[in-house]
Amino acid sequence: MGLTKGSLQSFLAFCPPPLPLMDLSFSYSFSISPLRGGGHAANRALLASLLETLQIQRLFCGSQETLRLSLGIGAFHHCFTCCVRSVSVEDSLCFCLCFPPHDAGSCSKLLDPGFLQSEQQAAKTIDIRWKSSSCMGIKSTATLMGVLPLTRTRKNISMSRRLRTVLFLCHQGHRNTMTSLSALNISLQYPPARRDDTVVEDYHGVKISDPYRWLEDPDAEEVKEFVQKQVKLTDSVLQECDARGKLRETITKLFDHPRYCAPFRRADKYFYFHNTGLQPQNILYVQESLEGEAEVLLDPNGFSEDGTVSLSTLSVSEDGKYLAYALSSSGSDWTTIKVLRTDDRNVEPDTLMWVKFSSVSWTHDNKGFFYSRYPAPKDGDVVDAGTETNANLHHHLYYHFLGTDQSEDILCWRDPENPKYSFGGSVTDDGQYILLNIAEGCDPVNKLYYCDLSKIPNGLEGFRNGNSLLPFVKLVDNFDAQYEAIANDDTVFTFLTNKDAPKYKLVRVDLKEPTVWADVLQESEKDVLESACAVNGNQLIVSYLSDVKYLLQVRDLRTGSLLHQLPIDIGSVSEVSGRREDSVVFIGFTSFLTPGIIYQCNLGTEIPDMKIFREIVVPGFDRSEFQVKQDFVSGKDATKIPVFIVAKRDIILDGSHPCLLYGYGGFNISITPYFSVSRVVITRHLGVVFCIANIRGGGEYGEEWHKAGSLAKKQNCFDDFISAAEYLVSTGYTQPKKLCIEGGSNGGLLVGACINQRPDLFGCALAHVGVMDMLRFHKFTIGHAWTSDYGCSDKEEEFHWLIKYSPLHNVRRPWEHTDQSIQYPSTMLLTADHDDRVVPLHTLKLLATMQHVLCTSLEESPQRNPIIGRIDCKSGHGAGRPTQKMIDEAADRYSFMAKMLEVHWIE
Structure with a gap:
């Protein structure tokens, strides 16, 4: 169409904010003629104005410069990638337009001869130029399809005639080129990672290679070098993420508000946690009454300069005179128990080490407490606690007397014949019994024993010099409930x-x-x-x-x-x-x-x-700006999946919104509504629709819901999540290239599996501390406890479940398995060096695998979306992370999301 500066301004008034391209089957292109009689200088000025107004990003695809912009066409809001061989001499610009699947009906209208005939007369008044083109490397044959009118009207805009865009069909004939490019302005150089193809394991007659097994050794120099290079790569990407600084600043500002936990009473004192806003760790306060003045009892912020030492658990004695508290360093599950006197705040010499997965339960005589621990490492095996990967075996239950050395603690229970069992002791409210909870995995089942403390001759003191265990009575001695x-x-x-x-x-x-x-x-x-x-x-x-x-x-x-x-x-x-x-x-x-x-x-x-x-x-937060609803999505097998949707009030469902879909789906854990500062910020300032899919595998509907998403039925979790994503697209909340998925731990597995199974459905993926190697997870730290939900590759039947969805073993080049040009979504895998729950090797191996299969193994890879890893230092699986680390990570991952989805900051 011929454009003047005036009509250009009117034309731009109809354009929505820039949107990303879609990896979809309907591809169209159109031509815009330059200004007639304006000369090259005028044309260049017009183009420059167009590019500046639309905030077009200059990209490079091979040797051909490309431009990306967003235009509004009629009732549609779509994105274009325009390929320009020479801005100054081309007679017209060739653009490529992609329609999402739910607009297929609208596309088919263009093929209707009646529609074309009705528009022929109007088309005669417009300067139209046709040409065959090679757009983004896609060899295409131009075929006239019709004229699509732009008929939207706005107040204060006067249009002398309707703007029109001519469309013609592009037949894709080159599979190694994607219909979308990365939003990054830089060309990524992935660091090479050595592949050891000699590592092959036989699983029940099936040979499985494991070329990156060397990444399982956290102390190896080669692994440290790999991590350093990945950190450098990720930093280079994050530097290109425009919203990073604003996100950090805004999240910090909103995070700076007083927070409290509910108080609890012991004897005549009340205890509670409080944070003034940006303190690294919450502080424990004590007061004589609810109206009395509160005093600091324990401030963990004094234990480290960077706030990475945190309180893991605590327990106050029945008389309120002693506080036993467990400290964790760098987010590790390992803790050290100390004891403090509440009256003068003096710390006792008691120091209990190698404590993990433990509660602290005082006897009512206030002489000591029960706790659980693992054996200390053998001489010479002492490492930086939290970075080791060896299996946690032989959990023991102990009793500690105040004022004694840990070596004198009473061994209350152990089971050498079942090294994977874990034990927890809790004293009843009347102080009479100690209950022993025995678990083998993470299933909601346990054995339950009890010991009547009042009937032990000489009490617990009688066991101080003996070798016998406490005389527990078996009340429930099976794992059936x-x-x-x-x-x-x-x-x-x-x-x-x-x-x-x-x-x-x-x-x-x-x-x-x-x-x-x-x-x-x-x-x-x-x-x-x-x-x-x-x-x-x-x-x-x-x-x-x-x-x-x-x-x-x-x-x-x-x-x-x-x-x-x-x-x-x-x-x-x-x-x-x-x-x-x-x-x-x-x-x-x-x-x-x-x-x-x-x-x-x-x-x-x-x-x-x-x-x-x-x-x-929260100062500055106005709940009236937002709306919350719950929808129920039909899953693949017609199961109804609850989905919470949080968005700006009065959102228009036109498919244009960025969307963040979060899920977990495992271990009988329910994901219920909760407040998140960072997600409020991205909803307000990035226009994000935040959603939680309560998929099977969780506990939202009880144990049957849990079992429907575990073991042989684990695929239901992924199907449910995919169904939720498809629902958000089909109902107009978003479109695939505006959709980001996120999950952590078991939810990281969820994200990893879903991008393997449906790379076309997502524009971005954030996988936190995920279980990615489903064939070997049970060999590291507490991974053996997860076999209750996943199964174990040591068993043939269960191996065949796991190999089908294991993220590490199912990375494929999607462009080789479909007739469409599809690439993986932009992906950030997050882990931490002291995560001894889901050890970093899961993320590192998947990161190396994805970068190799999708990128570095090809001379010219179609994978343009980045695959990066965020590897935090002095952090663990998530618990105990200081405030600043939480803010920094949120700013990093959501600025990456914003950049990849081409979302712009809204003041």
Whole structure:
């Protein structure tokens, strides 16, 4: 079409913000004639104005310069990549237009002869130039298809005639060129990584190569060099991410608000955590009464200059005089227990090392506590705790007397015949029993033993010089269900269990008749019984999960009958703080748009008095700017998958929005609504639609939901997540090249599997600390405990489950397996050097594999979207990370997302 400067301005007024290209099957191009009679100088000026106004990025694809821009055409908002051989001499510019699949019906309209005939007369008035072209290396044959009018109107814009764009079909004949290019302005040079093709393992007759097994040794110099080069590469990419600085600044500003946890009472004191805003770690405070002045009891920020030493767990003695606390360094699961006197803040000499996966439970005589640990490393094997990869075996339960050396601790329980078992000890509220919880994996099942401390001759002191274990009695001695003690009156115990109740129930048993169990609160038909807390004598506060939304009730401990419904908004109960002697209970609540409320609930009145004790206020956050809804998506097998959607209020579903889809789907863990500063920022300033898909494998609908996404049915997790993504596209929230997926740990596995299975569906992927090598995960640290959810490659049947979806073993060049030119989405794999839960080797091996298969193994790779790794130092699996590290990581990953999706900052 012929353009003047005036019509150019009007034309640009119709253009939406720049959007990314789509790897889709419908490809079109059109031509724009330069100014007639204007000469090359005028044409160059016009083009420069066009490029500047549309914020076009200059890219390079081989030897051909390309430009990217976004235009609005009629009811459509689409992106173009224009290839320009010579801006100054070309008679016309050739653009390539891609329609998403849900616009296929609109595309087919262009083929309708009636539509074409109706537009022929109008087309005669427009200067149209046709030509065959080679666009982005795609050899194409131009065929006239029709005229698509631009008919949108706006106030204050006067158009003398309708602008029109001529489309013609591009037949793709060159498979090694993608229909989208990376948004980066730099050419990435991936560091070479040695491949050892001699490493081949036989899995039940199937030969599997493992060329990057050398990356499993964290102490090897070659591994350290690989990591350093990857860090350098990632830094070069992040420097190109325009929103990085603004994200860091804005997240920091919004993060700078006071935060509190619910208080808990011991003896005559109240304890609670508080952070003024940007302190690296939360500080533990103590006060004599709720109205009294609070004093700092323990400030972990003084343990390290960079804030990387954190509190992992703590327990206050029954008399309130001692605090036992466990410190973690650099985010490792390894902790060291210390003891502090609450009156004068003096730290006792007690130091307990090699503690992992442990609680701390005091005996009521205040002489000491139970804890769990692993054997110390053998002489010469001492390493930087948290960087080692050897399996965690032979968990032991110990009792520590105050004022003694760890070597004198009482060994209470061990099981050398079952080295993978883990043990946890908890003293009952009446102080009479120590309960021993035994687990083999992560399934919600456990054995349960008990020991009556009051009937031990000479008490625990009698075991100080002996070699015998505590005389535990076996109440439940199989792994067929989960049993969590809620309360006891002498020998009568109440348990929360999933025994014959996948949505959980409350049962009661008398230790004098251990085979007779009775239901106290029966299983709900629909809702999942999440928790029960005995308070105020014989009352319970129970929480249910109903379609991933919390319900809170007061019930009778003896009968299970409903006493009161406690009013809460749609969201999550984060904590219930209270014990049987407490008539006043504290309840923590959060939601997508509620930073946090701590309710004070007085159960001593006829009707519970529930009032706000503390409310977390985030300056600058206005919940009225946003909207939250929950949709239910039909999965591949018609299962209904809940999806939460958080967006700006009054969003228009035109497919133009960037979208972040988060998922987990494993280990019976429910992902419920919660407040996130960083996601509020990207929703407000990047226009992101944030979504959570509550896929199978989690605990959102009980144990049946969990089992439907584990072991042989693990593929259901990926199918559910993909269905959620397709739903967000089909309903107009986004389009594939605007869609980013994110997950951590088991959710990192989810992301890794989904980009392998549907690389065409996503524009960006963020995989945190993921389990990526499904054939060897069980060999490292606590990985053997995950076989309950995944299976184990040592078993032939389970090997065949795992090899089908293992992210490491299913990286393929998608352009070789489809008739479309598809590449992997821009991908960031995140890990940390002290992650001893999901060790970094998972991420490193997948990173090397993806870069080799998709990029460096080809002389000219079609993979333009970057594959990078963010490897943090002095960090672990996530817990205990200081505030600044959380802010920095959020700014890095979301600025990468913004750059890859071509999203621009909104003030």
